[in-house]
Amino acid sequence: MTKLRLPRTATVSAAAAVLSLSLALTACSRPADPGDEPASALSHIHGLGLRDGILYVATHEGIRSPGAGGAPVLVGDRRDDFMGFxxxxxGTFLASGHPAAGGDGPSDxxxxxxxDSGRSWTERSLGGEVDFHSLGTAGGTVYGYDSTNGRLRVTRDQKTWEDRASLRALDIAVSPTVPDTVLATTETGVARSTDGGRTFAPGAGQVLAYVSWGAADxxxxxxxxxxxFRSGDGGAAWNRIGPVPGGAPQALTAVDARRLLVATGDGVYESRDAGRSFVRRMEVTSGADGH
Structure with missing residues (x-):
């Protein structure tokens, strides 16, 4: 398998980045506690997406979308902790996580x-068994990173799952053109699988928290x-674009080759020029753990 090359422009603060990712891996395993933040605060973001041009933000307390003036508005009536989204x-929304406090459902x-864009939800599989912290799709295949057990799981019918590689990861991304190619962010760099997540090469090269594939290149x-950073060769080499606004990231989604969504410490931002400039779409209040 191809080893990742670390460009000279990406060598700053490598040790600090590894420590930060290690802390993020630990923080993301913490069970949801709605008492951490005021109900009105948009914080603990775990996923971002667009449908019909509308922004959707998966948070510690439900799915939110911009209302008047960009204020976050709850979509539907579920305040679950959507960890994976x-x-x-x-256009189907897929999610995982923990139910809101006081609910009578399973813990996972x-x-x-x-x-219907998050207004109502149905259970597909593994209720009470798995909390996926990252989800990815390609060619009808759904990949889920089971954070509790540190394992990648795969399904084609969203009901029957196959266990694949064990690894410690924060995020996964699936190639939009080669569904058997999967990347995972780890404390030692980006790990690559070319066999559908059955095996991964050790994480190496650029240390990243989140990855997202907008197009093949x-x-x-x-x-x-x-x-x-951006890679045109599937992660073999990375080119630095520049800093995202707001500091430490919470989520990243590449909608296509040029349109990006990123959640950071103070906002959800959108770029339509491949990350050269950003516009804040929603304000974020960081949690006590910076997440």
Missing amino acids: TVARD LGLIAST ALYGVSPDGEL
């Missing part, structure tokens, strides 16, 4: 889905200290 190519949501990553 992605919008599939057909498994895989749930919404076909447009793979984006953001480092723990908020530097945005």
Whole structure:
């Protein structure tokens, strides 16, 4: 498997980045506690997506979307802690995480889905068994990173899952054109699999917190200290674009080759020029743990 090359422009604060990613891996395993933040605060963001041009933000307390003046508005009536979240190519929302406090459901949501932009949800599988912290789709295949057990799981029918590689990761990304190619962010760099997540080469090269594939030749990553990178060759080499606004990242989604969504310490930002400039779409209040 191809080793990742670390360009000279990406060598700043490597030790600090590794420590930051290690802390993020630990923080993301913490169970949801709605008492951490005021109900009105938009914080603890775990995923971003667009459907029909509308921004959706998966948070510690439900899915939010911009209302008047960009203020976050709850979508539907569920205030679950949506840890994993992605919008599939057909517009279906896929999510995982923990139910809101006081609910009578299982402690882990498994895989749930919404076909009406998050207003209602149905359980697809693994309810009470799995909390996926990252989800990715390609070619009808769904990949989920089971954070509790440190394992990648894969399904084609969203009901029956196959266990694949064990690894310690924060985020995953699946190639939009080669569904068997999967990347995972780890404390030692980006780990690559070319066999559908059955095996991974050791993480190496650029240390990134989140990765997202906008197009075959447009793979984006953001480092723990908020530097945005782009790869045109599937992660073999990374080119630094520059810092994202607001500091430490919480989530990254590449909508296409040029349109990016990134959540950081003070906002959800959008770029339409491949990360050269950003506009803040929603304000964020950082939690006590900086997340």
